[in-house]
Amino acid sequence: MARIRVLVVDDHRIFAESLAAALAAEPDVDVAAAGSGPAALRCLERGAAEGRRFDVLLVDAELGAGPSGPVAARPAPDDAEAAVDGISLVTGVRRMQPGLRTVVLAEKDDPRRAALALQAGASGWVAKDCSLQRLLAVVRGVLRDETHLPPALLTGVLRELTEVRRHRTDSERLVESLTPREREVLRCMVAGLGRKAVAERLFLSPHTVRTHMQNVLGKLGVHSTLAAVALARRAGVGPAEPLPVLSGDVVERGGQPA
Secondary structure, eight states: OEEEEEEEOOOOOHHHHHHHHHHHTTTTTEEEESHHHHHHHHHHHHHTTTTTOOOOOOETTTTTTTTTOOOOOOOOTTTTTTOOHHHHHHHHHHOOOOOOOEEEEESOHHHHHHHHHHTTTTEEEEEESOOHHHEEEEEEEETTTTOOOOOGGHHHHHHHHHHHHHHHHHHHHHHTTTTHHHHHHHHHHHHTHHHHHHHHHHTHHHHHHHHHHHHHHHHOOOOHHHHHHHHHHTTTOOOOOOOOOTTTOOOOEEEEEO
């Protein structure tokens, strides 16, 4: 019998352990649990290194949320690492292990976040209080490349995805109006580089970079760097690649070792 390896990721320990125990009772399911995004990534890396990759990731939609709601990063109580929210974890896992299927577990129906989860690469969105039989059906279904959503969410999710596609098309059209140099500057902005860092990276003067940044904002029709970065991400513009780090104390100057 082919066994299904499942990783449950939830920072509510009692829920994670209870769900893992219920799934482990199935004869064809092996289960592990992780209490944070970083811990989940370590589990996935370790499993891959040992030749025992996980098949399905069950991740809490509100992973990393504090009492006031979701946050992108905060100190984790156990290991002082940065916490990772559920949707960001789905995105990272999709890049790291494209074959892994992800199902998001949610306490409430939320069309916007469900749409974000699907865009990030999730294969399903399931209520936390669903029956074990329903959850197992979803786990087995996503392994057959099925996408699972509660019927009550379908209309809202389709509306959200349609709106996202419209915004993406508009954003792509604006980005296409930029010159190649302005696109380079925009990618540096997406990477979080300031004016001086952009100038050093592109071998330009800070004054020239400032002019390019102003032109980028004007052509994109926004008034701040944050708004420009948000629009760029909607258009699929990624950050500039990090510069290579030289090892040791040897630095090339004028073709000769320093």
